[in-house]
Amino acid sequence: MGLKTDVIASEKNICLSCGFCCDGTIYSYVSLQETDNPMELRNIGLPIKTTERDPGKSQEKESGFDQPCAAHQNRACTIYQWRPAICKEYKCALLKAYETQEVNTEAALKLIGDCTRLRDKLRSTLETHLSVDAGLPLLRLFQLMAKKLTATKPHQQEPDMVQIQLDMASLRILIARRFDPMGDQLAKHHRGAANSP
Ligand code: SF4
Ligand code: SF4
Numbered sequence: 001m002g003l004k005t006d007v008i009a010s011e012k013n014i015c016l017s018c019g020f021c022c023d024g025t026i027y028s029y030v031s032l033q034e035t036d037n038p039m040e041l042r043n044i045g046l047p048i049k050t051t052e053r054d055p056g057k058s059q060e061k062e063s064g065f066d067q068p069c070a071a072h073q074n075r076a077c078t079i080y081q082w083r084p085a086i087c088k089e090y091k092c093a094l095l096k097a098y099e100t101q102e103v104n105t106e107a108a109l110k111l112i113g114d115c116t117r118l119r120d121k122l123r124s125t126l127e128t129h130l131s132v133d134a135g136l137p138l139l140r141l142f143q144l145m146a147k148k149l150t151a152t153k154p155h156q157q158e159p160d161m162v163q164i165q166l167d168m169a170s171l172r173i174l175i176a177r178r179f180d181p182m183g184d185q186l187a188k189h190h191r192g193a194a195n196s197p
Contacts, residue, residue, distance in 0.1 A: 024139075
């Protein structure tokens with residue numbers, strides 16, 4: 001995952017052209033691990049929140065933060081040396097394939113570019129349709145749009161609704177197949193090794 005500001009920026013550092021695992025494109029939440037210190041992370045600017053893992057049923061707490069990550073700027077992690085454990089461990093499917101040379105730089109950057117264009121077009125369309133502020137994670141926009149579609153009878157749907165649904169499906173498939181290391185994380189929405197729901 002995210003962006004290696006201590007790695008020399010070059011065309012070979014595909015993460016510096018991407019940022020999907022930090023900017024709310026793939027995930028909407030990052031879970032902290034036992035080795036993380038929530039207080040320290042809060043002090044360096046991550047808005048860590050602690051909640052009951054299973055509300056009403058267990059005293060167990062979990063800590064984490066929402067995406068887009070507050071530390072992600074210009075496609076780089078501004079707290080790279082101090083980033084949470086899962087951030088240190090994480091590699092998406094594309095990065096793994098790139099490191100084993102199954103995918104070359106040109107193909108990786110093309111995929112990231114194609115995905116970025118589709119995401120940006122869709123994000124803009126969804127924000128307009130839903131009349132929401134910019135910056136919500138993509139998953140949240142998808143959830144709101146799905147709710148709106150469910151509440152709208154087919155004959156009442158605006159003409160571009162079909163295209164929006166096609167674009168949402170295309171992006172979801174693209175991310176699940178080419179980026180997500182474990183399956184459809186847009187459905188799971190947590191980035192966390194052991195505690196993805
Ligand atoms: S989604 Fe993959 S390629 Fe993109 S920044 Fe994260 S690890 Fe790097
Ligand atoms: S702390 Fe934020 S910006 Fe840094 S790697 Fe983790 S999710 Fe990405």
